Amino acid sequence: MDICDGKKRRKVSGGVRGCRRAGTGTMKREACKVLRSLMVQDNNRKKLTKEEEDEDCFTISFLRSERLGPGAAVAPRYSLLREVGRGSYGVVYEAIARKTGARVAVKRLQCDAPENVELALAEFWALTSMENRHQNVVQLEECVLQRNGLAQKMSHGNKRSRQYLRLVETSLKGERILGYPEEPCYLWFVMEFCDGGDLNQYILSRRPDPQTNRSFMRQLTSAVAFLHKNNIVHRDLKPDNILISQKSGSPVLKVADFGLSKVCAGLNSKNSEEQPAAGARDTGGNQNNIVNINKFWLSSACGSDFYMAPEVWEGHYTAKADIFALGIIIWAMIERITFIDAESKRELLGTYIRQGTEIVPVGEALLENPKMVLHIPQRARSSMSEGVKNLLQDMLAVNPQDRPDALQLEVRMDQVTCAA
Numbered sequence: 001m002d003i004c005d006g007k008k009r010r011k012v013s014g015g016v017r018g019c020r021r022a023g024t025g026t027m028k029r030e031a032c033k034v035l036r037s038l039m040v041q042d043n044n045r046k047k048l049t050k051e052e053e054d055e056d057c058f059t060i061s062f063l064r065s066e067r068l069g070p071g072a073a074v075a076p077r078y079s080l081l082r083e084v085g086r087g088s089y090g091v092v093y094e095a096i097a098r099k100t101g102a103r104v105a106v107k108r109l110q111c112d113a114p115e116n117v118e119l120a121l122a123e124f125w126a127l128t129s130m131e132n133r134h135q136n137v138v139q140l141e142e143c144v145l146q147r148n149g150l151a152q153k154m155s156h157g158n159k160r161s162r163q164y165l166r167l168v169e170t171s172l173k174g175e176r177i178l179g180y181p182e183e184p185c186y187l188w189f190v191m192e193f194c195d196g197g198d199l200n201q202y203i204l205s206r207r208p209d210p211q212t213n214r215s216f217m218r219q220l221t222s223a224v225a226f227l228h229k230n231n232i233v234h235r236d237l238k239p240d241n242i243l244i245s246q247k248s249g250s251p252v253l254k255v256a257d258f259g260l261s262k263v264c265a266g267l268n269s270k271n272s273e274e275q276p277a278a279g280a281r282d283t284g285g286n287q288n289n290i291v292n293i294n295k296f297w298l299s300s301a302c303g304s305d306f307y308m309a310p311e312v313w314e315g316h317y318t319a320k321a322d323i324f325a326l327g328i329i330i331w332a333m334i335e336r337i338t339f340i341d342a343e344s345k346r347e348l349l350g351t352y353i354r355q356g357t358e359i360v361p362v363g364e365a366l367l368e369n370p371k372m373v374l375h376i377p378q379r380a381r382s383s384m385s386e387g388v389k390n391l392l393q394d395m396l397a398v399n400p401q402d403r404p405d406a407l408q409l410e411v412r413m414d415q416v417t418c419a420a
Contacts, residue, residue: 078106078190089116089259094193104141107189117167119259120187124154126258127189130230136223138243138256141190154187194254196244200348202251203239203333210383212251213334214417217388219253221406221413224326227255228293228319228406235298236260237325238307239332239349260303264296264319293319294405306339306350310367310398320400323409327395328362334388335378366398387416 078095085092090109097104109120127140143154145167167187196202199216206212220242227234234241234255241257301308301315309324311317331337332349339359341348353365353372366372376392377384391412397403404412 078104080106089119095190097190103193103195105191105193107191109187109189111167111185111187121167122261123189123258124187125263126232126261127191128155129232129263130226134223134226136219136253136255137226138194138254139192141192144188144190145185146188147185151188191256192245192254194243194245194256196246196251199239199242199244199253199329199333200346202244203336203349204338204347208336215251216253216333217330217413218417220255220326220330221410223253223255224322225406225410228322231264231293232258233262233264233293233296233298233319234258234260234322234325235262236303236307237322237329238304239329240304242329262298264293305364306348306352306361308361308363309400310363310370311400313364313367318400320403320405323395323403323406324363324400326409327392331376331392331396334384335382337378362396366396370398372398385416385419387419391416 076098078097080093080095082094083091084094084105090107093106093108095104095106096102109116111117111120124143127138128143130137133139144151145154167185224234224237236257236259237255241255243254243256245252245254296318298317298321299315301312303312303321303325307325307328309317309321312321328351329349332351337349337351338347339350339352340346351362352359353362354360355365362374374393374396376389376396391404391409395403395409
């Protein structure tokens with residue numbers, strides 16, 4: 001990634017960069033485009049196959065207008081209003097649920113390649129594995145698998161669905177199993193709509209407000225604690241993936257985009273991506289899931305450069321990497337530390353280390369020099385309290401075992417923000 005005033009930061013050796021999602025400016029906000037609708041069942045439609053009949057398929061249509069095609073058997077469930085985001089493997093629309101009139105976000109992911117299927121399934125598994133809702137985590141309303149104009153509502157771990165099993169097989173085998181170029185297969189995620197943009201846009205378009213900072217700090221730590229309690233490691237926490245809802249009158253943060261997330265199941269998992277971490281600390285004798293998730297070693301070096309912990313650059317890390325990313329976000333938010341992303345030309349919140357004319361992500365700099373002392377706060381006249389300063393130092397510790405876990409962080413964050 002080229003960053004900051006056209007300066008190029010040196011390339012990282014090894015294969016780390018190829019494993020990560022493309023740079024932080026992947027999502028591009030664009031004007032409304034003409035939207036292509038999915039097929040609606042009509043009298044000329046081909047007969048269902050035996051496999052489709054067995055899987056409780058139904059017709060579905062996402063249309064912009066009220067008018068249906070000739071012979072339509074069912075009204076569209078959602079009307080697409082406009083495109084609000086586009087990435088390398090999907091498109092996000094603002095839409096209206098026709099039955100209730102509620103605004104929703106609809107993300108369409110084309111499952112045309114194994115890597116796209118893997119990202120789509122990771123998001124699906126994370127969003128459907130949560131035991132309950134949390135106000136600071138984006139809510140999935142439903143997920144629909146669409147193929148040949150028919151759609152099937154997806155459910156987590158549905159082993160009776162051949163379509164679902166084929167998607168899993170595509171991801172595992174690394175080859176196309178489901179769908180062809182002329183018959184594309186899509187996953188549609190219907191989620192709550194966030195009308196306040198992302199954290200970058202919200203913070204940088206307003207004057208500094210300590211009260212808002214404190215509220216956002218508590219909301220973010222509460223969200224991460226909830227995810228870790230549900231055995232979910234996000235792995236791509238950054239301001240782009242934190243959305244703002246203003247429906248209640250005051251801003252509510254929503255952690256979103258779970259395409260790189262990892263659901264850590266039982267401790268006896270033999271998956272190479274989920275190995276229990278020998279020697280992981282069990283703090284305070286607490287035996288709940290918040291401790292267990294920190295005993296998993298993950299090996300895929302993924303995320304976005306400026307928010308990645310030192311151990312992620314090495315490709316050997318635990319859920320504590322989320323704590324590090326959160327520390328970078330909070331530090332940047334309080335002091336409004338930004339950089340310019342060369343791809344999107346957007347100003348983004350993110351903390352870094354200056355090395356001559358270059359700027360280097362904090363995690364990479366700590367990997368190269370583990371004894372480096374972070375100067376928190378950066379500004380001499382900062383209003384950062386001593387409690388917040390000490391907490392950030394702990395969150396950004398080079399050794400993940402020295403960082404608080406998500407439950408400890410939530411408790412400490414409440415203490416330091418109430419005392420401020």
